[in-house]
Amino acid sequence: MNKILVIAEHMAGVVNTSTHKSVACALLIPDAEVDVAVLAADDKAAMHAAKLAGVKSVINVTRNEFTEFVASTAAPAIAELAANYTHVFAPSTTFGKDVLPRVAALLGVGQLSDIMIVNGSHSFVRPIYAGNALVHIDADPAKKLLATVRIASFQPVTETGDATIETANITASLPTHTRFVERSSADNAGPDLQSATRVVSGGRALGSAENFQLIYKLAKQLGAAVGASRAAVDAGYAANDLQVGQTGKIIAPDLYIAVGISGAIQHLTGIKDARTIVAINKDSEAPIFEVADIGLVGDLFTLLPELQKQLGG
Amino acid sequence: MSKILVCIKRVVDYNVRIRVKPDGSGVITDNVKMGINPFDEIALEEALRLKERGVASEVVVVSIGPAETQQQLRTALAMGADRALLVEHAYAIEPLTAARVFLKLVEKEAPLLVITGKQAIDDDNGQTGQMLAALWDRPQACFASKVEINGNIAKVTREVDAGLETLELDLPAVITTDLRLNEPRYVKLPEIMKAKKKPLETLTLDALGITASKQFNVTKVTPPPVKQKGVMVKDVTELVATLKQMGSL
Numbered sequence: 001m002n003k004i005l006v007i008a009e010h011m012a013g014v015v016n017t018s019t020h021k022s023v024a025c026a027l028l029i030p031d032a033e034v035d036v037a038v039l040a041a042d043d044k045a046a047m048h049a050a051k052l053a054g055v056k057s058v059i060n061v062t063r064n065e066f067t068e069f070v071a072s073t074a075a076p077a078i079a080e081l082a083a084n085y086t087h088v089f090a091p092s093t094t095f096g097k098d099v100l101p102r103v104a105a106l107l108g109v110g111q112l113s114d115i116m117i118v119n120g121s122h123s124f125v126r127p128i129y130a131g132n133a134l135v136h137i138d139a140d141p142a143k144k145l146l147a148t149v150r151i152a153s154f155q156p157v158t159e160t161g162d163a164t165i166e167t168a169n170i171t172a173s174l175p176t177h178t179r180f181v182e183r184s185s186a187d188n189a190g191p192d193l194q195s196a197t198r199v200v201s202g203g204r205a206l207g208s209a210e211n212f213q214l215i216y217k218l219a220k221q222l223g224a225a226v227g228a229s230r231a232a233v234d235a236g237y238a239a240n241d242l243q244v245g246q247t248g249k250i251i252a253p254d255l256y257i258a259v260g261i262s263g264a265i266q267h268l269t270g271i272k273d274a275r276t277i278v279a280i281n282k283d284s285e286a287p288i289f290e291v292a293d294i295g296l297v298g299d300l301f302t303l304l305p306e307l308q309k310q311l312g313g
Numbered sequence: 314m315s316k317i318l319v320c321i322k323r324v325v326d327y328n329v330r331i332r333v334k335p336d337g338s339g340v341i342t343d344n345v346k347m348g349i350n351p352f353d354e355i356a357l358e359e360a361l362r363l364k365e366r367g368v369a370s371e372v373v374v375v376s377i378g379p380a381e382t383q384q385q386l387r388t389a390l391a392m393g394a395d396r397a398l399l400v401e402h403a404y405a406i407e408p409l410t411a412a413r414v415f416l417k418l419v420e421k422e423a424p425l426l427v428i429t430g431k432q433a434i435d436d437d438n439g440q441t442g443q444m445l446a447a448l449w450d451r452p453q454a455c456f457a458s459k460v461e462i463n464g465n466i467a468k469v470t471r472e473v474d475a476g477l478e479t480l481e482l483d484l485p486a487v488i489t490t491d492l493r494l495n496e497p498r499y500v501k502l503p504e505i506m507k508a509k510k511k512p513l514e515t516l517t518l519d520a521l522g523i524t525a526s527k528q529f530n531v532t533k534v535t536p537p538p539v540k541q542k543g544v545m546v547k548d549v550t551e552l553v554a555t556l557k558q559m560g561s562l
């Protein structure tokens with residue numbers, strides 16, 4: 001019997017879809033029982049987590065220290081919870097990437113990052129070199145297996161479950177050397193980039209923050225989330241949390257429209273799982289056309305307004 | 314005064330489009346251009362700026378890798394690092410082993426700060442900094458885009474999925490870098506000459522009393538699935554029609 005603990009990512013009492021997807025991945029482990037751990041200041045997120053289909057129990061740890069999640073503070077608590085499990089999973093978002101390696105080291109074990117395929121209880125596939133190669137890995141079954149889950153590779157479980165909620169007390173002392181100060185989010189109207197079914201992204205070619213509004217307009221018309229290349233973020237046209245790619249977000253929308261983006265490998269890593277990729281670029285040699293399902297060569301400043309018009313805006 | 318330790322990994326240059334060996338035993342790295350992991354270059358730049366601001370007195374670059382890693386360490390010295398430590402090891406190691414090695418170096422050097430990249434762009438693990446922080450029992454701030462140091466406290470802004478988050482850390486601590494932290498300086502020719510005289514010490518895992526543990530066995534390496542070739546459309550009308558036909562609109 002494999003016992004898997006998924007560490008929930010949540011904010012303001014709501015469990016993030018990355019958790020639903022991590023649970024989906026955990027359920028692919030043969031002969032598995034899946035629990036979800038919620039570290040929070042109150043019970044709200046735990047009640048939400050109890051709805052995730054396939055989850056047996058929610059392990060609820062409520063402490064004031066978890067009002068804001070700080071990896072250095074929470075890691076000893078997670079390491080303590082891990083004692084009863086053969087596997088510990090967390091989403092490969094900035095949340096999971098931050099905390100899970102710390103938990104692994106506290107437990108004296110290694111960790112797999114970004115698992116995308118489950119081939120067995122200790123057999124996985126993950127990408128390396130920005131997704132240009134896939135490694136097939138057999139992990140030592142004698143050791144606890146910690147892994148982050150590449151969320152673009154899994155469909156979220158539904159919220160039709162009814163898990164029991166168990167209260168867990170932590171005896172480990174939690175360090176106070178790392179303190180949360182503040183969080184600022186750009187006010188991104190529209191759907192969330194990581195779970196949107198449609199995404200419109202803009203690159204350096206937009207040329208200014210004002211011009212980047214063209215991307216917002218098209219996105220709004222399509223009910224899409226907005227994304228950006230690193231060059232567009234660096235130049236200040238778009239907020240950092242909109243960056244798509246190796247060091248930004250890895251996404252898997254049904255439709256991805258890349259406007260004025262050249263298609264550097266680091267950007268392509270982020271969109272490999274998109275079902276349909278549309279590229280608009282004035283350079284017919286741009287590498288983005290190698291991965292695009294539909295390519296259109298031309299100047300975005302004439303094409304975008306035309307596209308909007310034809311879509312009925 | 315205080316020291317900053319920067320971890321520098323030798324990796325395949327980020328512009329190289331890596332290919333998988335036909336027999337599935339790995340990726341082709343023969344005659345491929347190598348360089349400093351881009352995030353580590355940013356880590357070094359940040360350390361150098363902190364030194365220039367008077368926050369630190371010495372910047373030590375450390376690496377685990379084959380003998381050729383001396384090239385990357387010399388470049389780091391030319392950028393402005395004061396000295397280098399190379400733990401010579403011909404084979405790839407898992408991040409937990411790397412963290413254990415770095416802990417040994419940390420115990421020797423007692424730095425105020427360790428800066429690593431947020432991930433090495435070869436294996437894309439993104440673990441070593443956090444593991445080191447855990448083993449060292451010190452704070453971590455990952456994906457840093459801004460670092461301020463005031464006495465024994467660091468204030469670090471991090472790029473997280475929700476936007477930007479700021480943490481306050483008691484030093485010593487580990488910081489891992491994100492891309493927007495800074496833009497690394499170019500190396501000037503005279504600096505390359507000078508760097509040849511800077512100290513570069515070589516150690517081994519054995520000498521540090523570390524055995525490389527192995528939890529993960531790579532059975533094969535395969536190329537990612539190839540995408541079907543797409544279509545080119547001539548104008549917006551055709552684009553919209555094609556999208557509708559594919560059921561995407």
Ligand SMILES: Cc1cc2nc3c(=O)[nH]c(=O)nc-3n(C[C@H](O)[C@H](O)[C@H](O)COP(=O)(O)OP(=O)(O)OC[C@H]3O[C@@H](n4cnc5c(N)ncnc54)[C@H](O)[C@@H]3O)c2cc1C
Nearest residue numbers: 203204205229230231245246247248260261262282283300
């Ligand atoms: C370690 C590392 C990690 C990275 N991570 C990421 C990442 O996560 N995400 C990411 O995006 N990048 C990342 N990058 C950067 C990446 O290598 C590219 O530099 C970046 O993606 C380029 O952005 P761009 O396509 O917008 O700009 P450019 O490469 O400058 O492309 C602009 C494109 O716009 C086209 N264009 C110009 N004018 C017009 C017009 N009027 N109409 C239509 N088309 C036009 C041009 O033909 C060109 O193809 C990373 C780099 C490194 C080294």
Ligand SMILES: Nc1ncnc2c1ncn2[C@@H]1O[C@H](COP(=O)(O)O)[C@@H](O)[C@H]1O
Nearest residue numbers: 320321377429430432433438439440441
């Ligand atoms: N062998 C190594 N030599 C030097 N630094 C390393 C090594 N392995 C990892 N690091 C550091 O740890 C960071 C994260 O690496 P990784 O966990 O392998 O993705 C890198 O950006 C480096 O700063």
